[in-house]
Amino acid sequence: MNKNSKIYVAGHNGMVGRSIWQILKANGYSNLLGCPSNELDLRNQKAVKEYIEWNRPDVIIDAAARVGGMMANNDYPYQFIMENMQIQNNLIDAAFKSGVGKFIFLGSSCIYPRLAPQPLKEDYLLTGALEPTNEPYAIAKITGVKACQAIRNQFGKDYVSLMPTNLYGTHDNFDLDTSHVLPAMIRKFHDAKVNNDSFVTLWGTGSPMREFLFVDDLATAVVFALENELPYYLYNVGTGEDLTIKCLAETIQKIVGFNGKIIWDNSKPDGTPRKLMDISRMHTLGWKHQVKLEAGIQITYKWFLENSDNFKQVKIN
Template structure:
C-alpha cells in the first residue's frame, strides 16, 4: 500500500476512527480524509454518494456507527437497526458504484449467537438466535458483513469485515446513558472516589465473562488489513482472553484508587453469559494485540483525567 494512497475513514472523530487515523499517520500515510457529521450525514444516501464521487478515495474504512450499551440498545431499537444500516449501506453501495477496490468494514462480536460455543468462531455467524438486548445493532452489522461477502463473491473486490471484541481506550464515550461497560465503570468509580469513596452500584451479577481490546490494538489490526489482502471475508479481532465483569470492576477500582464498596444490582440484566473470540485466523496471518488489560485501563484513565473538563462526551 502506497503511503500516498487516498484513504477515507468514516467516523474519524470517534474512538475507533481516531485511533485508526493516528495509527496510519504514524506509519507515514499522508493522504487521509474524513468528514464530520456536520458536513456529511452518512445516513443520507445522496450526500454519501456525492462525497465519494467528489473525493474519489482509493480505500474506505468504515468506523462509523451508532453505538451504545445495553440501556441505549433497549431504549432505541429502531435507531440502532435503521441508522446503522443506512450508514453502512450508503458507504458500501457508493463504494461499489465508484469502483473502489478495497473496503474495510468494522463490526462487533455481538453479531454471533447468544449461546454459541466458546470461543466464538467466524463460522458461528447465523447459526442461532442473537442476544435480545443488542440484536438491533447486531442485525445491522450482520447485513454489512454479508454485503461485503457478496461483493467479494460477485465482483472480486477486496472488501473485508473485521469483528472486534469489546473495545475501550482514549477518546471513549463516558456518558452513563450511552456508554459501554468499561468506560461507564471508570466514570462511576472516579466519581465515587471523589465523593468520599462512596459505594458504587453496578448492573447485573458480575458473573458474565467479557473480553476487552485496547482501541490502539484494533487500529493496528485495521492497518494490517489495509496493507495485506486477507484471504477470507470475515475476521475476529480480540485478545483471546476474558475475565468476569466482577474482575473487570475490581481491576478498574484498583487503577482508579477507589476504596469503597461495590453493590451488584441483580435486578438488572447481565446480557450474554460469555463472549470470547476465537482469533486464531488473525493470529495465523501475523496480527496479535500488544496492550494488556490493566495497562490499557491505566492509559484510558490517564486520558480521562486529562480531558474530563473539556471532552464534550464526558459530563461530570
C-alpha cells in the same frame, strides 16, 4: 498498499476512527480523507454518494456507527438498527458504484449467537439466536458483513469485515446512559471517589465473562488488513483472553483508587453469559494485540482525568 493511496476513514472523529487515523499517519500514510458529521451526514444516501464520487478514494475504512452500551441499546432499538444500516449501506453501495477497490468494514462481536460455543469462531455467524439486549445493533452489523461478502464473491473486490471484541481507550464515551461497560465503570468509580461515596452500584451479577481490546490494537489490525489481501471475508479481532465483569470492576476500582463497596444490582440483565473471540485466523496471518488490559485501563483513566472537562458524551435523539 501505496503510502500515497487516498484513504477515506469514515467516523474519523470517533474513538476508533481517531486511533486508525493516528496509526495510519504513524505508518507513513499521508493522503487521508475525513469529514466531520456536521458536514457529511452518513445517514444521507445522496450526500454520501456525492462525497465518494467527488473524492474518489482508493480505500474506505468504515469506522462510523451508532454505538452504545446495554442501556442505550435497550432504550433506542430503532436508532441502533436503522441508523447503522443507513450509515453502512450508504458507504458500501457508494464505494462499490464508484469503483473503490478496497473496503474495510468494522463490526462487533455481538453479531454472534448468544449461546454459541466458546471461543467464538467466524463460522458461528447466523447459527443461532442473538442476545436480545443488542439484537438491533447486531442485525445491522450482520447486514454489513453480508453486503461486503456479496460484493467480494460476486465481483471479486477486496471487501473485508473485521469484528472486534469489546473496545475501550482514549476518546471513549463516558456518558453513563450511552457508554459501554468499561468506560461506564471508570466514570462511576471516579465520580464515587470524588464524591466520597461509600458504594457504587453496578448492573447484573458480575458473573458474565468479557474480552476487551485497547482501541490502538484494533487500529493496527485495520492497517494489517489494509496492507494485505486477506483470504477470508470475515475476521475476529481480539485478545483471546477474558475475565468476569466482577474482576473487571475490581481492576478498575483499584486503578481509580475508590475504596468503597461494590453493590451488584441483579435485577438488571447480565447480557450474554460469555463472549470470547477465536482469533486464530488473524494470528495465523501474523497480527497480534500488544496492550495488556490493566495497562490499557491505566492509559484510558489517565486520558479521562486529563479531559474530564470536555470528554465525549453521546446523547441519542
